[in-house]
Amino acid sequence: MTFDQPSGPVPALALRGLAKRFGPKIAVDGISLDVPAGSFYGIVGPNGAGKTTTLSMATGLLRPDFGMALVHGVDVWRRPLEAKKLMGILPDGVRLFDRLTGAQLVSYAGLLRGMDRAVVASRVAELLAALDLSQDAGTLVVDYSAGMTKKIALASALIHAPRLLVLDEPFESVDPVSAANIRDILDRYVASGGTVIVSSHVMDLVQRMCDHVAVVANGRVLAAGTVDEVRAGASLEDRFVQLVGGRSHSEGLEWLRTF
Amino acid sequence: MVADLLRLKLTLLRNGLRRSPWQLVGLAIGALYALGLVGTGIAGLVLLRHADAATAQTVVVLVGAAAILGWAIVPIIASAADMTLDPARFTTFAVPMPQLLAGLALAGLIGIPGAATSLVALATVATWSRGIPAAAGALAGAVLGVLTCVVVSKIATAGTAGLASSRRFKDASAIAFLIPLVLMGPILAGLTRGIAASTGFLAELAGILAWTPAGAAWALGGDLAAGNYWQGALKFLIAAATLAALAWLWKLLLQRALVTPPYAGTAKKKSSGLGFFGLVPATPAGAVAARSLSYWLRDPRYAGALVVVPLLPVLLFFQASQTGFYGILQAVGPLTAFLLAWSIASDVSYDSTAFALHVSTGVRGVDDRLGRAAACLVFALPVVLVFSVAPMFLTGQWQLLPGIVGLSLGVLFSGLGLSSVVSARYTVPVPLPGDSPFKKPPGNVAQTLAVQFGGMAVLLLLVSPEVLLVALQLAGGGPVFGWACLALGPVLGLALFAAGVRLGGRWFDARSPELLAQLAVNR
Numbered sequence: 001m002t003f004d005q006p007s008g009p010v011p012a013l014a015l016r017g018l019a020k021r022f023g024p025k026i027a028v029d030g031i032s033l034d035v036p037a038g039s040f041y042g043i044v045g046p047n048g049a050g051k052t053t054t055l056s057m058a059t060g061l062l063r064p065d066f067g068m069a070l071v072h073g074v075d076v077w078r079r080p081l082e083a084k085k086l087m088g089i090l091p092d093g094v095r096l097f098d099r100l101t102g103a104q105l106v107s108y109a110g111l112l113r114g115m116d117r118a119v120v121a122s123r124v125a126e127l128l129a130a131l132d133l134s135q136d137a138g139t140l141v142v143d144y145s146a147g148m149t150k151k152i153a154l155a156s157a158l159i160h161a162p163r164l165l166v167l168d169e170p171f172e173s174v175d176p177v178s179a180a181n182i183r184d185i186l187d188r189y190v191a192s193g194g195t196v197i198v199s200s201h202v203m204d205l206v207q208r209m210c211d212h213v214a215v216v217a218n219g220r221v222l223a224a225g226t227v228d229e230v231r232a233g234a235s236l237e238d239r240f241v242q243l244v245g246g247r248s249h250s251e252g253l254e255w256l257r258t259f
Numbered sequence: 260m261v262a263d264l265l266r267l268k269l270t271l272l273r274n275g276l277r278r279s280p281w282q283l284v285g286l287a288i289g290a291l292y293a294l295g296l297v298g299t300g301i302a303g304l305v306l307l308r309h310a311d312a313a314t315a316q317t318v319v320v321l322v323g324a325a326a327i328l329g330w331a332i333v334p335i336i337a338s339a340a341d342m343t344l345d346p347a348r349f350t351t352f353a354v355p356m357p358q359l360l361a362g363l364a365l366a367g368l369i370g371i372p373g374a375a376t377s378l379v380a381l382a383t384v385a386t387w388s389r390g391i392p393a394a395a396g397a398l399a400g401a402v403l404g405v406l407t408c409v410v411v412s413k414i415a416t417a418g419t420a421g422l423a424s425s426r427r428f429k430d431a432s433a434i435a436f437l438i439p440l441v442l443m444g445p446i447l448a449g450l451t452r453g454i455a456a457s458t459g460f461l462a463e464l465a466g467i468l469a470w471t472p473a474g475a476a477w478a479l480g481g482d483l484a485a486g487n488y489w490q491g492a493l494k495f496l497i498a499a500a501t502l503a504a505l506a507w508l509w510k511l512l513l514q515r516a517l518v519t520p521p522y523a524g525t526a527k528k529k530s531s532g533l534g535f536f537g538l539v540p541a542t543p544a545g546a547v548a549a550r551s552l553s554y555w556l557r558d559p560r561y562a563g564a565l566v567v568v569p570l571l572p573v574l575l576f577f578q579a580s581q582t583g584f585y586g587i588l589q590a591v592g593p594l595t596a597f598l599l600a601w602s603i604a605s606d607v608s609y610d611s612t613a614f615a616l617h618v619s620t621g622v623r624g625v626d627d628r629l630g631r632a633a634a635c636l637v638f639a640l641p642v643v644l645v646f647s648v649a650p651m652f653l654t655g656q657w658q659l660l661p662g663i664v665g666l667s668l669g670v671l672f673s674g675l676g677l678s679s680v681v682s683a684r685y686t687v688p689v690p691l692p693g694d695s696p697f698k699k700p701p702g703n704v705a706q707t708l709a710v711q712f713g714g715m716a717v718l719l720l721l722v723s724p725e726v727l728l729v730a731l732q733l734a735g736g737g738p739v740f741g742w743a744c745l746a747l748g749p750v751l752g753l754a755l756f757a758a759g760v761r762l763g764g765r766w767f768d769a770r771s772p773e774l775l776a777q778l779a780v781n782r
Contacts, residue, residue, distance in 0.1 A: 061618055063772045084621030091619065094612035094779075095692060097550060099557040104550075107536050111546030112620040120541070138532075140557075142693065156616065 010073045012037040012164045012195035017067035018057050019219075020050075027053045029219035030067065035197055035212070037072070037163075040190045042210035042227075043199040044236075046244055050219040051199040052092050052168055059089045059166050071164055085113070088162035090153050092169045092199075098142035102133055102152045105141055109156035120159065127155040130185060132178060146173040154182065165189065165196045171205065183209060203237035217244045260354060264362030268369050286371075293375045304382040308389070316481030317465040319383050323404050323477030324468045326376060330408040334416045349517075360510060367409040380405045387480030396491055397480030403498045404476035410505045417512040441570045445577040469494065472501035543622050547630025551606070552637065560609060560690055564602050568642060571595055572649075585654050592647030592667040597718070599639040600674025604681040604714055606631050608689045611778055618775050624767030628679040628760045635675060643667050662729040662741030665748030669725040670718075672752025676759025677718050683763040684770070685710045686777045721755055 013035040020028045028050040035041045045051050056062035058069045060076045060083060069076040076083040097105055103124055110120035128134045131151045136144065141152055154170060165186070171179050186196050186209075200206055206213055207227060213236065214224035222243045223230045231239045241247055300322075307315040349359060367373055380401040387397035439446065454460055468474030469482075476498035482491035535552045539545035555561045572591050579585045607614055617627055647667045651657050687707045719726075728744035767774070 059619060060621070061615060061772060061775060063776075081621045081623070084619065087619075089619040091615050094615040097554075097610070097613045097616065098692065099554055100550065101534075104533055104536055104553065107533055108546055108550055109616060109620060111536070111541055111549075112543050112617065112622045114543055115541075117541035 009037060011035055011070075012039070012072060013058060013166075013197065014070040014073075015054070015058055015067065016070075018054060018064050018069060019066040020053050020057060020062065020064055027219055028057065028064075031216070031219070031221055032067075033214055033221060033224060035164075035195060037195050038190065038193055039195055039212045040186070040210045041195070041197045042206035042213040043197060043216060044201060044203060044206055044213060044240060045199075045216035046201070046246070049216045051216055053219075054216065055166055055168050055197070055199060056091065059087055059091075060084055061089070061091060085160075086163045088157035088160065088165045090150075090157045090165075090167040090170055092172075096141055096149065096153060096156075098144075098149075099140055101138050101140055102144070102148075102155075103128065103137040105152055106155045106159055110159040113160045115160060123159055124155075127158060130181065131155055132181065147175055147178060150174050151178060151182070158185075163194060165194065167196065167198045169200060170198055171200065171202065203235075203240055207231070207236040215240060215243050260358040261362040261365065264359075264366050265369065268366040272369065289371055293371045297375045297378050300379040301382040301385075304379070305385045307386045312389075312481060312485050313462065315386055316469075316478065316485075317462045319386060319481060320465040320469050320474045320477045321461065323380070323383075324471075324473040326380075327404070327408050327411055327473050330372075330376075330412040331415045334412050356510060356514070360506065360513070363413065364406065364409050364506075367413065368405070373409065376408055377405050383477070383480055387484050389484050392488075393480050393484035396483035396495075399495065400476045400479035400498065403479075403495075403502055407472075407476060407498070407502050407505060410502065410509055414505060414509050414512060417509065417516055438566065438570065441567055442573065444574065448577075448581070470497070472497065475501065543626040544630040544633065547617075547622070547627055548634040548637075551603075551631050551634030554609075555634065555638070558609075558692070560692075560694075561602075564598070565638075568595060568599070571598070572646065586656070588650040588653060589656070589659060589663055591650055592643055592663055593670050595646050596639070596643045596667045596671035597674055599635060599643070600671050600678055601714065601718070602678075603631055603635050603675070604678035604710075605687050605689055606678070607682045607774060608686045608778065609692075611692050612775070613692070614775055614778055618771045624683065624764030624771070625760060626764075627767055628683065628763045631682075632675045632679055632756070632760065636671075639671060643671050658738050659729075659732065659741060661738070661745035662732050665741070665744035665746070666722070666725045666729050667748070669722050669744075669748030669752040672749065672756040673721045673759075674718055676752075676756035677714060677721065679756075679759045679763035680766070681710065681714050681763075683767040683774070686774065687711075722752075724751060 011034040013033070015031055015033040018028055018031045019026070031050070031054050043051055043055070053062065057064040057067075058071075058076065060080050063077065068078075071083045071086050074083040074086065097108065100108060106124045106127060107120050110123065111117070125134075128137050131154065133148065133151060133155070136148065141149060144152065150170065150173060154167070157165065157167070170182065174182065190196055198206070198210070210227055212225065213227050213230050215222045215230065223239075227236065230236070234242070304319070307318060354362075368377055381398075383401055384394055384397045387393040465474070469478035475494040478494050479491055479498070482488075482494060535549035536546065539549040555565060571594065572588070575588055575591050575594075579587050610617075644664070644667070647664045648660065651660050685706075687710055725744050725748050728740045728747065732738065732740040732744070
């Protein structure tokens with residue numbers, strides 16, 4: 001199979017016909033997507049749409065059955081070490097080395113990438129301060145709350161100043177103040193030329209935060225482009241429901257009104 | 260409602276088995292093991308029918324009291340209580356308390372431990388089938404006794420639920436429990452010798468226990484068989500009152516538990532600085548070593564292995580003092596080397612899905628392998644050397660020292676090399692992070708056994724030159740073989756270590772996403 005090479009600048013992430021099957025279930029059914037460099041890209045979809053599977057395959061965590069993923073033109077599955085240097089990843093649904101303290105965990109992520117000790121030390125301090133975790137730098141991650149755990153994982157993904165950030169459900173169980181702080185950090189990052197991909201099912205958040213969005217359901221891309229293109233005048237949430245379908249018209253359940 | 264709860268428990272059991280056929284195999288193995296124990300128990304109790312009444316009474320009361328004690332203790336220390344019907348899950352359903360209590364108690368009997376205890380308890384009816392009153396008494400005693408077992412375990416679980424949800428307590432209790440478990444052999448031997456020395460002690464103990472809540476129920480059959488109807492009636496009252504009091508206590512605990520869910524995360528450990536991360540070279544391999552060292556100290560699943568190490572000489576010394584053959588003490592060095600080197604063969608499995616960090620940062624396989632092995636070496640090397648030399652002070656066979664040191668180093672390095680290869684390719688089901696080290700991990704038992712025994716066989720093959728040299732010296736071949744072993748062990752060991760790290764590293768580079776996918780299955 002051949003794919004058209006996109007003309008113009010090299011996209012930060014290019015997916016070409018990615019597919020993955022788990023037993024009888026096809027989780028991702030040929031996803032192709034271009035994420036332009038310097039964009040804030042949202043991937044939205046209902047539960048079980050294949051968002052996490054797609055992002056895992058795009059970041060080198062899960063080997064695809066078909067297709068390829070290019071990060072700034074580097075093939076993730078042919079030249080993994082090079083591609084992984086360019087990416088910072090916040091995976092969803094994996095554990096952390098939670099018997100390390102917060103500061104140790106972030107330092108670990110930096111040192112694993114071969115960074116210098118002094119650089120790691122100064123960046124860890126700054127990251128923890130920016131994410132409001134300085135107080136808990138010496139606490140074991142296993143004793144962190146869910147939101148703090150998300151934030152420390154985000155810090156681990158940022159430490160090596162990647163060109164592309166792939167964040168799977170970054171705002172889940174994060175309190176509103178921290179979420180606003182994280183959004184500021186990400187906005188500044190994008191403004192200075194970085195690329196962010198977030199997956200979420202909070203449409204409101206994606207509409208406000210992202211400039212591009214892709215709607216994914218049943219392992220396929222239903223719509224992709226700038227947020228304004230995709231929502232076509234309606235709110236993103238309405239457009240999403242329209243695209244994905246599955247709204248049950250509230251017939252039945254008559255007894256629910258008989259209390 | 261009671262029937263609904265029982266049906267729920269059965270459905271949960273069945274659905275658990277449906278998740279994978281291996282669960283069924285696990286249950287079958289557990290059931291076979293329990294069947295063996297139960298069969299022996301029942302046969303013994305039936306045979307006791309022909310023993311004299313006093314002996315039978317002693318045995319039944321002691322075993323029964325031990326059963327109640329076991330049901331009380333196991334859920335606390337193993338934190339492996341069956342939580343499929345956790346009362347907290349019924350909070351929102353407003354089930355009437357009496358029905359909830361009865362349902363949960365009866366549901367506690369479903370499953371291997373409950374069924375085994377019930378069957379053995381019912382076998383006491385056979386022991387006391389020496390007359391209708393005696394058999395009826397034994398039956399009543401068995402029912403009361405088994406119910407007491409279940410309720411006691413529920414109280415233990417509910418009472419310590421708050422404690423057990425604190426990470427500190429879980430970590431500490433798991434390790435504390437390990438020490439008596441490892442020393443079980445010597446402790447049991449000491450106990451049996453002490454008891455054999457004072458005959459009549461057991462009968463006396465049983466006599467006392469029979470008047471306490473732990474033994475009263477089990478004494479019913481014996482008392483009625485002996486014609487002591489008044490004693491029997493009194494003990495029935497004691498047993499019934501015990502059960503009633505325990506049920507009442509359980510009800511109180513349950514009522515409290517339903518409105519105050521256990522609060523987790525009270526223990527907060529503060530530490531400033533970076534610990535091992537500040538001490539190691541600032542390279543990926545160094546970072547992996549620092550992380551591994553932190554885990555050896557902080558994770559009870561690793562720390563448990565460290566607790567066993569100092570107990571190993573104690574065990575061997577006990578063995579030696581039993582048989583009078585102190586030469587076996589010299590094996591403690593190579594044995595420890597094997598234990599520690601092989602312990603990192605399941606290192607990646609212990610990481611669970613946290614291993615994703617290694618995949619996403621693109622750490623090279625060689626660095627990952629080298630870091631994990633280095634962390635183990637940091638303490639394994641001194642320990643193994645000390646354990647190789649120290650026994651010589653006791654045995655005085657200094658001529659064996661070079662051979663033993665050579666063998667120990669050979670086993671340590673070859674073992675680390677082999678472990679580096681094995682953990683890059685195979686994952687085995689291990690307790691998940693935060694779980695008790697004793698918890699039976701979910702997953703494929705057959706593969707675990709294949710990896711364990713296959714690995715050990717390969718290791719034996721790898722160190723066979725050193726073993727041969729030591730054997731030749733022991734067979735009277737003179738000290739030259741020992742010195743040869745001292746030279747060969749480290750050289751061959753280091754060569755195999757280097758080869759293992761390189762091969763493991765290459766496999767790791769090629770297959771780390773597949774390794775992560777295997778780990779994700781058991782998370």
